[in-house]
Every structure is written in C-alpha cells, then in structure tokens.
Amino acid sequence: MRIDWPKGVRIIARFIALFTTLGLLLDTNSLTAAESRASQQAAEVLPRPSASKPEILKINLQSCVKLGQQFTIEGKNLGNGRNLSLYIADTKPALQLNPISWSTRRIVTVNTDTSLIEFGRRYQLGIRKKGQKAWLTKSKLLLEFCRPPNSRLETASGEPATVNFDSTTAQARNPNDDASASRQPPTSNARIDEGVSRNVTDYVDRSGSLMGRSLPSPPQVRIAPPPSKSPDFEPNQLVVLSADMQEANKVSAELRNFNIRVKSRKKLTNLGLVISVFRTPQGEDLVDLANQIRAQSPDIWVDFNHHYQLLADPRHSLGQKMVDWPESCNKPARVGQLDTQVNLQHPSLNSKMITTKPFRPKNSEAVQDGHGNAIASLLVGNKMNNFPGGLLTQGHLFAADIFWEDSDKKYTSTEWIIKGLDWLVSQKVSVINMSFGGRQNLLLALAIDRVIQKNITVVAAAGNSGKDALPIYPAAFKNVIAVTAIDKNQNLYKKANRGDYIDFAAPGVAIWTAHKKNGFKYQQGTSFAAPFVTAMAAVSDIETLKNSSIDLGEPGRDKSFGWGLIKINDECN
Incomplete structure (x- = not known):
C-alpha cells in the first residue's frame, strides 16, 4: 500500500540519504589514502625489483x-x-x-x-x-671451435704445399703444436711445407691453388690499433693483393662502398699477383676501416702499407774468420738484396757484377746512408788493402733500391717491398737478403710465400729491439731464415731480439764494411749478420748449415742463438 508522506517529510528524507552517501565516500577516500601511505612505507622497506638480466x-x-x-x-x-x-x-x-x-x-x-x-x-x-x-x-x-685444417696450396710445379698464417697475437702459440717440430729449420726440399709464419695460432681452410686462380680467403684477424706514438704505416692508404686483373677490378668495385679509390695498380707477373694501393678519405680511421672491410668482405686480402726500418746500429772485425770463410769463394751465385741505394762508384763495388733497380714513389729521395753499400760489399765487394772483400767473389748481385727519405725518416713500405720481390724473382736469384724489419703484414707474408714457392731462400735480420721485444718481420715469418748477431767472443749482441723464430747466429758487431761515398766504417747490428748467412745459403743448403753450426747458449736450438754460429765447410770448392 502506497503511503503518501507530507511534502516536508519527503524533503527531509532526501537530505538524510544524500548525507549518508557523502559520508560513505569520505570514508572510502580516507581508506584509499591510508592504503597508499602504507604501500609507500612498504616500498621504502622492501628492495625494488632489479632490471631483467640478459x-x-x-x-x-x-x-x-x-x-x-x-x-x-x-x-x-x-x-x-x-x-x-x-x-x-x-x-x-x-x-x-x-x-x-x-x-x-x-x-x-x-x-x-x-x-x-x-x-x-x-x-x-x-x-x-x-x-x-x-x-x-x-x-x-x-x-x-673447429680444429683448423692445414691449407692446401699448390707450388708453381703443381706440388701441394701447406701455408700457415699468424693471428694478431704475435707471441701466442697453438697449444697443439709440437714444440720440437716447430723448431726444425726448413730445408731446401721441405721449406714450402712449413708455412709462411712463426708462432702459428690460427689456420684457415683455403682450398685450391694460389697460382693463376682466385686467391683463397685470408686469415680473419682483427687489426689492433697502432702504438700511441706515430703510426708505422702510410697514412690514407690500404693495400690489396689479388690473383689477377679481373679480381682486382671486382675488389675495386666492392671497395667503392667504403668510399676508397685506386691510387695505383701493378701486375706482378713473377709472383702471379696484382697489387693495388687504395687512397682512403682524409681523416678516416684506418684501423676501423680495415676491420670493417675484413668483416664485410672476408675474401679480400687487405692490409696497411706498413713501414719497415733498417736494422743497423751505427758504431776491422774478423767476421770472415769467425765463420771459417776462405779468402776467395769462386762458386757462381745470383743473389738479391732489398735495401737502400747502392753506389756503384764506391771503390769496393765499382768493378763488381751488380744490377740495381729503384722501387720507390715518384720524386722520392733515395736513401744514400751507406747501408745498401755495406750489405753489397759484404756479399760481393772488391778485395782491397783495408777491406777483406765480399764473401761471394764470383757473385752477381741484384739490388732493389726500396728505401726513401721523408722528413729525416728513412723507411720503405709493404707496396715497394713486394714490387722489389717480384723483380728479384724475375732475375732468377737463389737467395734474397732483407736487412730490415717492421710489423707483421698479411700481404707481405703471401708475397714471401710466393717467392719461397720458387725455391728461393729468404734471409732476414732478426731485429735490434732487445730481449723483451716482439718478433720482427719479415724475419719472424716461417720459412724466412732469421739471423741474429754475435761479437768476436761469441757473445750475443746486446740489442738483439730473442724468440723461437731465431735460426742462426753470425758476426754482427764491429763489422768493417763499405759506407757512404767512398768511405768504410765499423758497423753493428743484425743487418750486418744476415749477409753471412745469405752468402752461405747461396753456396750451400739450410740443412748443411744447421749440421755444421757451432751450438751456443743452451744445448740445442734456443731463443737467443737459434742453431748457433754458422760455419762454412768446403762448399765454396
């Protein structure tokens, strides 16, 4: 039954309902605020959840x-x-x-x-x-990690050959390498099978021949930044080796993506390679650029145009007597050297069989510091009143002039060394002397391997940086004969490098040689020890040198003297 309340009562009832509703809302807001404060206090006590870990x-x-x-x-x-x-x-x-x-x-x-x-x-x-x-x-x-296979290459005669390459860590060794086997020096018959570098840690499967086909992929090593001092390579340049002109053109097209262009290019007929020098943008970080190219185009053989320095230490030795060299060695020999300019008018050289050729940038100033004269005189020099004469009396020397001067700095680079090597191969030399050194370079390793495939012995100075120094290249490339220096008392030259790569010791302190202009000078350094081994390699073989050498230092081959002081037997006869 519907009750009809008076109008005043109805108004009062509505007000009561409205205030009740407002009261409930106020209580609810108060509770929400209290809960919020409680949550905030709890958050201050409890640790916040951490970001998700990878x-x-x-x-x-x-x-x-x-x-x-x-x-x-x-x-x-x-x-x-x-x-x-x-x-x-x-x-x-x-x-x-x-x-x-x-x-x-x-x-x-x-x-x-x-x-x-x-x-x-x-x-x-x-x-x-x-x-x-x-x-x-x-x-x-x-x-x-896959166990690396030995690379199968072919020599010029089609014989299989194994080539092993270094990683960026020059002193690291593969723990699986047989230490005793790695210390065996290459022989004339087995030289190729021992690879092109020392302290091997990485190998890459490069199936196929290097002769007349596309080059196999180079070892993928990351280039480390240069020392904080001045960089030891040509600025704004990268060098590439290719198998032929077609491959070189393909590389040029690919490298346009990196905004670099060809500066020069030359076909190296005797090495079966094409060398291309690329100009990079001014101010470009060459380390980053080279690493990008290696990562994105792993089939390209690219490296810096590294600098290499002479290994003389400026200062009458009985060097010839120390190695029992006869007064005259009439065995014919064709010998090569990569060095500074040779002065053919020098009295110790003016009547000798010497062929020279420059390999330097256009308009560059040849180095005439006497270093090239010294090496040439030790190899083939005239016998004079104050000079005992060269080791190879009937030798024909082919001298590649590869060094130039720039702001009082004397150096050469990867590009010109490789071009000089190509020429020496064309001259049918049996051994090449390299009395200089620098950083490891993939392209130089490849070029030297090509030389060795031609059965040409490569001899290099071991370095004058001291006992704690890193290996010096090209001496530290496997198959290159590394020579250290000793004095007349068979003591090691105090500045000589040490390392597993040392093969032989030879006289290299107070060595009397030709010098600048018409002069002579006492010299010291591994530069002047190397020619003694070069001359012996021209008339003998490496295995004979090893067997006839006098053991110095620790028994057997060691890191200071290698197999010891070389001695000549009757090879000249």
Missing part, C-alpha cells in the same frame, strides 16, 4: 665454429651492446668477441681469434658490462 638462449650453429665464421646468438634482454661486451667466458683471460650487430634479442658476431682456444674443448659465452669483471650472464649452451 639471457643467452640459442647459438645458431650446426656444428663447431670456424675461424672467421659469422654466427648468431639469440636471447632475451640482451640490450644494444653500447655498454656491454661479449666473451668466450672460460678462457684465461676471457677472449672478447667482435659483434657485427647487437639488439635486445639477437647478436651477430664473428670469431677472429683463437689464440687462447684449446681445440676440441667446449666453451661458455658470457656477457658483462664494459670495464667490469662480474658476469651478467653465462650461457648454458657450449660453443666448440
């Missing part, structure tokens, strides 16, 4: 990873790589990889160094912040 979930590889092979890592929360680094986590020290791209779910990287890797063992990947040692994550998945 996780490596998958490595896209069907089997083991090869040197130079690109592979992909998938995961979660990987970041963008700006403040993170990727490592092989359980080498000592951890071996950093070089990612090509990095996103929150995927990292694409390439293996460019196996210097710390034990082949056949499995390794974890790890990620940590740059500059920190704590790991953000380590993968549960394990990565295995």
